[in-house]
Amino acid sequence: MRRQLRSRRAPTLPHGYRFRLDDQDEMNQNYLADEEEEAEEEAQMVAMPNLEEEEKEEEQKEEEEVQDQPADNTWWQKLQLISEYLWDPEQRMSLARTGLILVIYFLFYASLAAVITVCMYTLFLAISPYLPTFTEREKPPGVMIRPFAQSLNFNFNVSEPDTWQHYVISLNGFLQGYNDSLQEEMNVDCPPGQYFIQDGEEEEDKKACQFKRSFLKNCSGLEDPTFGYSTGQPCILLKMNRIVGFRPELGDPVKVSCKVQRGDENDIRSISYYPESASFDLRYYPYYGKLTHVNYTSPLVAMHFTDVVKNQVVPVQCQLKGKGIINDVINDRFVGRVIFTLNIET
Secondary structure: OOOOOOOOOOOOOOOOOOOHHHHHHHHHHHHHHHHHHHHHHHHHHHHHHHHHHHHHHHHHHHHHHHHOOHHHHHHHHHHHHHHHOEEEOOEEEEEOOOOHHHHHHHHHHHHHHHHHHHHHHHHHHHHHOOOOOOOOOOOOEEEEEOOOOOEEEEEEOOOOOHHHHHHHHHHHHHHHHHOOOOOOOOHHHHOOOOOOOOOOOOOOOOOOOOHHHHHHHHOOOOOOOOOOOOOOOOOOEEOOOOOOOOOOHHHHEEEEEEEEEEOOHHEEEEEEEEOOOOOHHHHHHHOOOOOOOOOOOEEEEEEEEEEEEOOEEEEEEEEEOOOOOOOOOOOOOOOEEEEEEEEEEE
8 A cells, every 4th residue: 555654854944044952852853753653654554454354354253153053052042032031030020021910910811711611600500411402493304315425326337336336335334223133132112103202300311212124124235235236226215314302293204205306207117115104103203312312223214216217317306294394495405305316327
Protein backbone atom coordinates (compact mmCIF):
# COMPACT_ATOMS: atom_id res chain seq x y z
CA MET A 1 0.00 0.00 0.00
CA ARG A 2 1.36 3.39 -1.02
CA ARG A 3 1.27 6.09 1.58
CA GLN A 4 2.69 9.59 1.73
CA LEU A 5 5.23 10.29 4.51
CA ARG A 6 5.99 13.61 6.03
CA SER A 7 9.33 15.22 5.13
CA ARG A 8 12.10 14.83 7.69
CA ARG A 9 14.05 17.87 6.65
CA ALA A 10 14.15 20.86 8.95
CA PRO A 11 11.64 23.48 8.03
CA THR A 12 12.83 26.51 6.12
CA LEU A 13 12.86 29.67 8.20
CA PRO A 14 11.65 32.92 6.77
CA HIS A 15 14.14 35.65 5.85
CA GLY A 16 15.11 37.78 8.74
CA TYR A 17 14.02 35.29 11.31
CA ARG A 18 16.43 35.25 14.22
CA PHE A 19 17.33 31.83 15.33
CA ARG A 20 16.85 31.09 18.97
CA LEU A 21 17.57 28.06 21.11
CA ASP A 22 14.03 27.80 22.35
CA ASP A 23 12.77 27.77 18.84
CA GLN A 24 15.12 24.98 18.02
CA ASP A 25 13.87 22.90 20.93
CA GLU A 26 10.30 23.44 19.88
CA MET A 27 11.10 22.34 16.37
CA ASN A 28 12.85 19.25 17.62
CA GLN A 29 9.84 18.32 19.75
CA ASN A 30 7.48 18.78 16.81
CA TYR A 31 9.73 16.67 14.69
CA LEU A 32 9.81 13.85 17.26
CA ALA A 33 6.05 13.96 17.61
CA ASP A 34 5.67 13.60 13.85
CA GLU A 35 8.04 10.65 13.93
CA GLU A 36 5.97 8.91 16.61
CA GLU A 37 2.75 9.45 14.73
CA GLU A 38 4.28 8.01 11.59
CA ALA A 39 5.55 5.01 13.50
CA GLU A 40 2.11 4.41 14.97
CA GLU A 41 0.49 4.67 11.54
CA GLU A 42 2.95 2.17 10.12
CA ALA A 43 2.31 -0.22 13.02
CA GLN A 44 -1.43 0.06 12.49
CA MET A 45 -1.09 -0.54 8.76
CA VAL A 46 0.93 -3.65 9.46
CA ALA A 47 -1.37 -4.89 12.24
CA MET A 48 -4.64 -4.46 10.32
CA PRO A 49 -4.04 -7.32 7.85
CA ASN A 50 -2.98 -9.53 10.73
CA LEU A 51 -6.17 -8.76 12.64
CA GLU A 52 -8.31 -9.54 9.60
CA GLU A 53 -6.53 -12.84 9.13
CA GLU A 54 -7.01 -13.72 12.78
CA GLU A 55 -10.72 -12.94 12.59
CA LYS A 56 -11.09 -15.12 9.50
CA GLU A 57 -9.26 -17.96 11.22
CA GLU A 58 -11.52 -17.70 14.27
CA GLU A 59 -14.64 -17.78 12.07
CA GLN A 60 -13.36 -20.85 10.25
CA LYS A 61 -12.65 -22.57 13.56
CA GLU A 62 -16.16 -21.82 14.80
CA GLU A 63 -17.71 -23.20 11.60
CA GLU A 64 -15.60 -26.35 11.89
CA GLU A 65 -16.65 -26.77 15.51
CA VAL A 66 -20.34 -26.44 14.56
CA GLN A 67 -19.90 -28.97 11.76
CA ASP A 68 -18.01 -31.37 13.98
CA GLN A 69 -20.58 -31.02 16.77
CA PRO A 70 -22.80 -34.18 16.85
CA ALA A 71 -26.54 -34.00 16.21
CA ASP A 72 -27.19 -35.43 19.65
CA ASN A 73 -26.16 -32.13 21.17
CA THR A 74 -28.94 -30.41 19.23
CA TRP A 75 -31.49 -32.85 20.59
CA TRP A 76 -30.00 -32.49 24.01
CA GLN A 77 -30.40 -28.71 23.79
CA LYS A 78 -34.04 -29.17 22.76
CA LEU A 79 -34.62 -31.48 25.72
CA GLN A 80 -33.05 -28.93 28.01
CA LEU A 81 -35.33 -26.23 26.63
CA ILE A 82 -38.37 -28.45 27.12
CA SER A 83 -37.35 -29.32 30.67
CA GLU A 84 -36.79 -25.66 31.46
CA TYR A 85 -40.22 -24.88 30.02
CA LEU A 86 -41.81 -27.53 32.20
CA TRP A 87 -39.96 -26.31 35.27
CA ASP A 88 -37.66 -23.30 35.53
CA PRO A 89 -35.87 -23.57 38.90
CA GLU A 90 -34.39 -20.09 38.68
CA GLN A 91 -37.69 -18.26 38.26
CA ARG A 92 -39.69 -21.07 39.93
CA MET A 93 -42.16 -21.25 37.03
CA SER A 94 -43.87 -24.15 35.28
CA LEU A 95 -45.15 -23.90 31.72
CA ALA A 96 -44.17 -20.25 31.83
CA ARG A 97 -46.70 -19.74 34.61
CA THR A 98 -46.31 -19.01 38.28
CA GLY A 99 -47.60 -21.34 40.96
CA LEU A 100 -50.66 -19.21 41.70
CA ILE A 101 -51.87 -19.32 38.10
CA LEU A 102 -51.42 -23.08 38.00
CA VAL A 103 -53.47 -23.48 41.16
CA ILE A 104 -56.25 -21.37 39.66
CA TYR A 105 -56.19 -23.46 36.47
CA PHE A 106 -56.35 -26.66 38.48
CA LEU A 107 -59.30 -25.51 40.55
CA PHE A 108 -61.16 -24.28 37.46
CA TYR A 109 -60.75 -27.48 35.44
CA ALA A 110 -61.39 -29.68 38.47
CA SER A 111 -64.68 -27.88 39.07
CA LEU A 112 -65.61 -28.20 35.40
CA ALA A 113 -64.85 -31.93 35.41
CA ALA A 114 -66.90 -32.40 38.58
CA VAL A 115 -69.93 -30.66 37.04
CA ILE A 116 -69.71 -32.79 33.87
CA THR A 117 -69.34 -35.97 35.93
CA VAL A 118 -72.39 -35.18 38.02
CA CYS A 119 -74.45 -34.42 34.90
CA MET A 120 -73.42 -37.65 33.19
CA TYR A 121 -74.09 -39.68 36.33
CA THR A 122 -77.56 -38.17 36.65
CA LEU A 123 -78.26 -38.85 32.99
CA PHE A 124 -77.25 -42.50 33.25
CA LEU A 125 -79.47 -42.92 36.30
CA ALA A 126 -82.45 -41.88 34.16
CA ILE A 127 -81.58 -44.19 31.23
CA SER A 128 -82.20 -47.92 31.27
CA PRO A 129 -79.47 -50.04 29.62
CA TYR A 130 -82.05 -52.72 28.84
CA LEU A 131 -84.88 -50.86 27.12
CA PRO A 132 -84.89 -47.74 24.92
CA THR A 133 -86.15 -44.64 26.72
CA PHE A 134 -87.97 -43.04 23.78
CA THR A 135 -89.91 -45.21 21.33
CA GLU A 136 -92.36 -42.66 19.89
CA ARG A 137 -90.36 -42.46 16.66
CA GLU A 138 -89.72 -46.14 16.31
CA LYS A 139 -88.99 -46.95 12.69
CA PRO A 140 -90.70 -49.84 10.90
CA PRO A 141 -88.56 -52.94 10.59
CA GLY A 142 -85.99 -53.11 7.84
CA VAL A 143 -84.91 -56.27 6.07
CA MET A 144 -81.70 -57.78 4.78
CA ILE A 145 -80.85 -60.88 2.80
CA ARG A 146 -78.16 -63.54 2.83
CA PRO A 147 -75.84 -64.50 1.23
CA PHE A 148 -73.88 -61.29 0.78
CA ALA A 149 -73.75 -60.11 -2.81
CA GLN A 150 -71.98 -57.13 -4.31
CA SER A 151 -74.57 -54.38 -4.88
CA LEU A 152 -77.23 -57.05 -4.24
CA ASN A 153 -76.63 -58.50 -7.68
CA PHE A 154 -76.53 -62.30 -7.84
CA ASN A 155 -74.64 -63.17 -11.01
CA PHE A 156 -73.34 -66.70 -11.54
CA ASN A 157 -72.95 -69.45 -14.11
CA VAL A 158 -74.38 -72.83 -13.20
CA SER A 159 -71.60 -74.73 -14.97
CA GLU A 160 -68.82 -72.71 -13.30
CA PRO A 161 -68.68 -73.41 -9.54
CA ASP A 162 -66.17 -70.61 -8.96
CA THR A 163 -68.90 -68.10 -9.78
CA TRP A 164 -71.33 -69.31 -7.08
CA GLN A 165 -69.17 -71.10 -4.49
CA HIS A 166 -68.74 -67.92 -2.41
CA TYR A 167 -72.53 -67.71 -2.01
CA VAL A 168 -72.56 -71.24 -0.59
CA ILE A 169 -69.74 -70.43 1.84
CA SER A 170 -71.54 -67.29 3.00
CA LEU A 171 -74.79 -69.17 3.67
CA ASN A 172 -73.04 -72.00 5.53
CA GLY A 173 -71.24 -69.53 7.78
CA PHE A 174 -74.42 -67.59 8.50
CA LEU A 175 -76.43 -70.71 9.42
CA GLN A 176 -73.90 -72.11 11.90
CA GLY A 177 -75.77 -70.45 14.77
CA TYR A 178 -79.00 -72.13 13.60
CA ASN A 179 -77.74 -75.71 13.75
CA ASP A 180 -80.36 -77.96 15.31
CA SER A 181 -78.07 -79.29 18.05
CA LEU A 182 -77.05 -75.79 19.13
CA GLN A 183 -80.62 -74.50 19.17
CA GLU A 184 -81.82 -77.46 21.22
CA GLU A 185 -79.03 -76.91 23.71
CA MET A 186 -79.37 -73.15 24.17
CA ASN A 187 -83.02 -72.27 23.45
CA VAL A 188 -86.47 -73.55 24.34
CA ASP A 189 -89.20 -75.09 22.20
CA CYS A 190 -91.99 -72.52 22.26
CA PRO A 191 -95.57 -73.10 21.13
CA PRO A 192 -96.18 -71.48 17.73
CA GLY A 193 -98.75 -68.83 16.89
CA GLN A 194 -98.49 -66.74 20.08
CA TYR A 195 -96.19 -64.14 21.60
CA PHE A 196 -93.51 -65.38 23.97
CA ILE A 197 -93.95 -62.78 26.72
CA GLN A 198 -91.65 -63.09 29.73
CA ASP A 199 -92.42 -61.23 32.92
CA GLY A 200 -89.99 -60.30 35.65
CA GLU A 201 -87.36 -57.66 36.22
CA GLU A 202 -85.94 -56.02 33.16
CA GLU A 203 -82.38 -57.05 34.09
CA GLU A 204 -83.29 -60.76 34.28
CA ASP A 205 -82.04 -63.01 31.48
CA LYS A 206 -84.72 -63.94 28.97
CA LYS A 207 -85.17 -67.24 27.19
CA ALA A 208 -85.20 -67.52 23.40
CA CYS A 209 -87.31 -69.72 21.17
CA GLN A 210 -85.69 -72.25 18.89
CA PHE A 211 -85.33 -71.56 15.21
CA LYS A 212 -83.70 -74.64 13.78
CA ARG A 213 -81.81 -74.83 10.54
CA SER A 214 -83.98 -77.75 9.50
CA PHE A 215 -86.99 -75.40 9.40
CA LEU A 216 -85.59 -74.12 6.06
CA LYS A 217 -85.80 -77.59 4.46
CA ASN A 218 -84.51 -77.39 0.86
CA CYS A 219 -82.73 -74.14 1.67
CA SER A 220 -81.10 -75.39 4.88
CA GLY A 221 -77.98 -76.73 3.17
CA LEU A 222 -78.57 -80.10 4.84
CA GLU A 223 -80.22 -81.85 1.91
CA ASP A 224 -78.52 -79.80 -0.83
CA PRO A 225 -75.10 -78.53 0.27
CA THR A 226 -75.04 -76.06 -2.63
CA PHE A 227 -78.35 -74.37 -1.64
CA GLY A 228 -79.62 -74.88 -5.21
CA TYR A 229 -76.91 -72.82 -6.90
CA SER A 230 -75.47 -75.84 -8.70
CA THR A 231 -78.82 -76.39 -10.46
CA GLY A 232 -79.72 -72.75 -11.15
CA GLN A 233 -82.34 -72.71 -8.37
CA PRO A 234 -80.75 -70.43 -5.77
CA CYS A 235 -81.89 -69.99 -2.18
CA ILE A 236 -81.89 -66.53 -0.62
CA LEU A 237 -82.64 -65.96 3.08
CA LEU A 238 -84.49 -62.91 4.40
CA LYS A 239 -84.48 -61.60 7.98
CA MET A 240 -86.07 -58.64 9.73
CA ASN A 241 -83.97 -56.25 11.77
CA ARG A 242 -84.36 -56.60 15.51
CA ILE A 243 -86.46 -53.98 17.29
CA VAL A 244 -86.75 -54.09 21.08
CA GLY A 245 -90.37 -54.65 22.10
CA PHE A 246 -91.67 -54.99 18.54
CA ARG A 247 -94.83 -57.07 18.09
CA PRO A 248 -96.73 -57.60 14.83
CA GLU A 249 -100.01 -55.72 15.12
CA LEU A 250 -103.33 -57.49 15.69
CA GLY A 251 -101.50 -60.74 16.41
CA ASP A 252 -101.00 -61.43 12.71
CA PRO A 253 -97.54 -62.62 11.70
CA VAL A 254 -95.55 -60.63 9.15
CA LYS A 255 -95.37 -62.39 5.79
CA VAL A 256 -92.94 -62.21 2.86
CA SER A 257 -93.95 -61.82 -0.77
CA CYS A 258 -91.53 -61.70 -3.74
CA LYS A 259 -92.19 -60.77 -7.35
CA VAL A 260 -90.57 -59.22 -10.40
CA GLN A 261 -89.99 -55.55 -9.70
CA ARG A 262 -90.05 -54.39 -13.33
CA GLY A 263 -90.60 -56.27 -16.55
CA ASP A 264 -92.36 -59.49 -17.38
CA GLU A 265 -93.86 -61.19 -14.33
CA ASN A 266 -93.34 -64.55 -16.04
CA ASP A 267 -89.58 -64.17 -15.59
CA ILE A 268 -90.18 -65.74 -12.16
CA ARG A 269 -92.53 -68.64 -12.61
CA SER A 270 -92.11 -70.40 -9.28
CA ILE A 271 -90.90 -69.58 -5.76
CA SER A 272 -90.97 -71.89 -2.74
CA TYR A 273 -90.90 -70.42 0.78
CA TYR A 274 -89.56 -71.99 3.96
CA PRO A 275 -91.20 -72.19 6.43
CA GLU A 276 -94.12 -72.86 4.13
CA SER A 277 -96.16 -70.08 5.73
CA ALA A 278 -93.62 -67.55 4.38
CA SER A 279 -94.00 -65.66 7.67
CA PHE A 280 -92.18 -64.84 10.90
CA ASP A 281 -93.99 -66.71 13.65
CA LEU A 282 -95.30 -64.74 16.63
CA ARG A 283 -93.33 -66.85 19.14
CA TYR A 284 -90.14 -64.95 18.27
CA TYR A 285 -91.61 -61.68 19.56
CA PRO A 286 -91.12 -59.51 21.49
CA TYR A 287 -87.35 -59.07 21.49
CA TYR A 288 -85.94 -57.91 24.85
CA GLY A 289 -82.54 -56.57 23.80
CA LYS A 290 -79.05 -58.00 23.52
CA LEU A 291 -78.19 -57.60 27.22
CA THR A 292 -80.90 -59.96 28.45
CA HIS A 293 -81.99 -61.85 25.31
CA VAL A 294 -78.52 -63.23 24.80
CA ASN A 295 -79.25 -66.42 22.83
CA TYR A 296 -81.94 -64.88 20.64
CA THR A 297 -81.70 -65.90 16.98
CA SER A 298 -83.69 -63.93 14.44
CA PRO A 299 -86.33 -65.93 12.53
CA LEU A 300 -85.74 -66.39 8.82
CA VAL A 301 -87.76 -66.86 5.65
CA ALA A 302 -86.05 -68.67 2.78
CA MET A 303 -86.99 -67.94 -0.84
CA HIS A 304 -86.21 -70.82 -3.19
CA PHE A 305 -86.29 -69.56 -6.79
CA THR A 306 -87.05 -72.86 -8.48
CA ASP A 307 -88.02 -71.54 -11.91
CA VAL A 308 -86.44 -68.28 -13.05
CA VAL A 309 -85.72 -67.25 -16.62
CA LYS A 310 -82.06 -67.81 -17.48
CA ASN A 311 -79.39 -65.72 -19.19
CA GLN A 312 -80.92 -62.37 -18.43
CA VAL A 313 -81.09 -59.93 -15.50
CA VAL A 314 -84.27 -60.28 -13.46
CA PRO A 315 -84.99 -57.54 -10.86
CA VAL A 316 -86.69 -58.98 -7.78
CA GLN A 317 -88.50 -57.20 -4.95
CA CYS A 318 -89.37 -58.96 -1.69
CA GLN A 319 -91.75 -57.09 0.63
CA LEU A 320 -93.01 -57.51 4.16
CA LYS A 321 -96.78 -57.75 4.44
CA GLY A 322 -98.66 -57.06 7.66
CA LYS A 323 -100.59 -54.54 9.74
CA GLY A 324 -98.49 -51.46 10.44
CA ILE A 325 -95.70 -52.52 8.06
CA ILE A 326 -94.37 -49.79 5.75
CA ASN A 327 -92.86 -51.10 2.51
CA ASP A 328 -93.14 -48.23 0.02
CA VAL A 329 -90.53 -45.72 1.21
CA ILE A 330 -88.94 -44.35 -1.96
CA ASN A 331 -85.72 -43.08 -0.37
CA ASP A 332 -84.98 -46.29 1.55
CA ARG A 333 -85.28 -49.59 -0.23
CA PHE A 334 -84.49 -51.61 2.93
CA VAL A 335 -87.48 -50.45 5.01
CA GLY A 336 -90.08 -53.20 4.73
CA ARG A 337 -88.61 -54.46 1.47
CA VAL A 338 -85.42 -55.41 -0.34
CA ILE A 339 -84.58 -55.22 -4.05
CA PHE A 340 -81.97 -57.38 -5.77
CA THR A 341 -81.28 -58.92 -9.16
CA LEU A 342 -80.82 -62.48 -10.39
CA ASN A 343 -78.73 -63.29 -13.44
CA ILE A 344 -78.47 -67.06 -13.82
CA GLU A 345 -76.36 -68.15 -16.79
CA THR A 346 -76.22 -71.65 -18.20
